[in-house]
Amino acid sequence: MKKAVTGGCKCGAARYRGEISNVSMFRCYCRDCQQLTGAGHSEMFPLVSETFKLSGPSTEYQMTGGSGRSTWSRFCPTCGSPLTRRSERMGQCVYVHASSLDEPEIYMPRRTLYDEAAQPWDKPDKVR
Numbered sequence: 859m860k861k862a863v864t865g866g867c868k869c870g871a872a873r874y875r876g877e878i879s880n881v882s883m884f885r886c887y888c889r890d891c892q893q894l895t896g897a898g899h900s901e902m903f904p905l906v907s908e909t910f911k912l913s914g915p916s917t918e919y920q921m922t923g924g925s926g927r928s929t930w931s932r933f934c935p936t937c938g939s940p941l942t943r944r945s946e947r948m949g950q951c952v953y954v955h956a957s958s959l960d961e962p963e964i965y966m967p968r969r970t971l972y973d974e975a976a977q978p979w980d981k982p983d984k985v986r
């Protein structure tokens with residue numbers, strides 16, 4: 859598998875690159891991910907925080923996660939594409955939304971989170 863990846867938002871103003879972390883890729887069905895993606899779940903691809911570089915404009919929104927600690931969602935202020943999620947709890951990783959990758963086909967979810975919060979129209983599938 860590749861070591862580093864690149865990606866960005868729909869309009870192209872925000873671009874990022876970073877090295878792939880070895881923590882697992884996951885699909886998350888929590889309510890935050892539903893609201894932030896406009897879909898039934900998110901597809902999260904982990905990069906190593908200290909290698910992550912973002913260029914161009916972006917806005918970061920702070921929330922309180924299920925653990926009671928801070929989580930952040932970064933998006934492009936022009937086109938609104940969700941770019942990253944990070945959290946106090948998992949500081950070693952920056953998660954990018956898999957569809958924002960230049961090669962989204964390399965994403966391979968290994969587990970699902972918050973299955974109990976899934977909407978009836980988007981029930982968790984088996985992951986590979």
Ligand SMILES: [Zn+2]
Nearest residue numbers: 867869934937
């Ligand atoms: Zn954009």
Ligand SMILES: [Zn+2]
Nearest residue numbers: 886887888891
């Ligand atoms: Zn989530």
